[in-house]
Amino acid sequence: MSGTHTDVPSVLAHELPRPVPADELAACPVGDVLRRVGDKWSMLLVILLGGRPHRYNELHRAVEGISQRMLTRTLRTLESDGLVRRQVHPTVPPSVEYSLTPLGRSLLEPVSALADWAVRHEEEISGARARHAAARDTP
Amino acid sequence: MSGTHTDVPSVLAHELPRPVPADELAACPVGDVLRRVGDKWSMLLVILLGGRPHRYNELHRAVEGISQRMLTRTLRTLESDGLVRRQVHPTVPPSVEYSLTPLGRSLLEPVSALADWAVRHEEEISGARARHAAARDTP
DNA sequence: CCGTATCCGATTTGATACTG
DNA sequence: CAGTATCAAATCGGATACGG
Numbered sequence: 001m002s003g004t005h006t007d008v009p010s011v012l013a014h015e016l017p018r019p020v021p022a023d024e025l026a027a028c029p030v031g032d033v034l035r036r037v038g039d040k041w042s043m044l045l046v047i048l049l050g051g052r053p054h055r056y057n058e059l060h061r062a063v064e065g066i067s068q069r070m071l072t073r074t075l076r077t078l079e080s081d082g083l084v085r086r087q088v089h090p091t092v093p094p095s096v097e098y099s100l101t102p103l104g105r106s107l108l109e110p111v112s113a114l115a116d117w118a119v120r121h122e123e124e125i126s127g128a129r130a131r132h133a134a135a136r137d138t139p
Numbered sequence: 140m141s142g143t144h145t146d147v148p149s150v151l152a153h154e155l156p157r158p159v160p161a162d163e164l165a166a167c168p169v170g171d172v173l174r175r176v177g178d179k180w181s182m183l184l185v186i187l188l189g190g191r192p193h194r195y196n197e198l199h200r201a202v203e204g205i206s207q208r209m210l211t212r213t214l215r216t217l218e219s220d221g222l223v224r225r226q227v228h229p230t231v232p233p234s235v236e237y238s239l240t241p242l243g244r245s246l247l248e249p250v251s252a253l254a255d256w257a258v259r260h261e262e263e264i265s266g267a268r269a270r271h272a273a274a275r276d277t278p
Numbered sequence: 279c280c281g282t283a284t285c286c287g288a289t290t291t292g293a294t295a296c297t298g
Numbered sequence: 299c300a301g302t303a304t305c306a307a308a309t310c311g312g313a314t315a316c317g318g
Binding site: 039040066067068069070073094 | 310311312313318
């Protein structure tokens with residue numbers, strides 16, 4: 001186990017853009033983890049559960065656009081990754097509560113920062129895309 | 140312009156997990172932007188270019204695992220979003236330099252935070268996954 | 279209420295080969 | 299060196315129907 005990423009050398013700066021051991025990072029499981037969180041619904045669910053625990057159909061209504069299939073799949077993946085806890089209450093009818101684990105709550109910070117960036121720079125991006133599309137039509 | 144996400148209400152907390160206006164967020168273009176950055180290679184390239192500008196084949200070697208097709212596609216998307224600048228030097232043979240725009244550099248911060256999180260908690264995640272898999276085999 | 283199972287289309291990605 | 303073109307495979311994601 002020494003060829004993966006050597007020793008987690010505090011890989012990234014928190015405030016300023018600094019040179020990064022790129023080769024180490026590229027070969028790392030970082031991409032793996034990022035892809036896991038970077039799918040269509042994971043971040044949204046993490047943020048949602050960051051507010052408070054939710055029941056299954058609560059989530060289904062809150063996201064509204066997600067299918068049962070993807071809601072279940074995404075929750076199961078988050079659970080198996082230790083980010084979300086699934087708690088079944090043996091009532092009748094049964095109720096299931098989903099909540100963030102401590103690990104999940106720690107993820108909430110960087111994810112929130114990214115979502116925050118997306119909101120702040122949404123217009124700049126769509127502007128750039130519009131300019132790019134226009135430049136492609138009238139070169 | 141009033142039905143999209145009302146007024147960008149400082150949507151997410153930076154330090155502490157706080158309740159989030161979930162319905163607003165879910166209907167927002169946030170998911171759009173996140174999906175754009177959350178694909179398999181974008182974050183990696185942004186981080187790589189955050190270190191210093193790179194030429195095409197430099198990136199190809201640095202990531203090592205990406206196909207020419209995906210490298211080009213991802214770079215083009217990042218460029219059209221205004222995150223990356225593509226500069227062609229009319230030398231022979233031709234050389235093309237990719238670098239981060241100011242907008243791209245602003246993205247570097249939250250992305251780095253997320254990648255940093257991924258590195259720090261990589262073991263916890265794989266541990267959780269292992270436990271989950273084990274629990275599935277011997278219930 | 280809380281899911282699982284199945285089918286099917288859309289999108290993403292990689293391999294390979296070829297060009298200015 | 300820096301790409302483009304084409305094809306096939308894998309994955310994603312939604313609709314629908316059914317089960318505990």
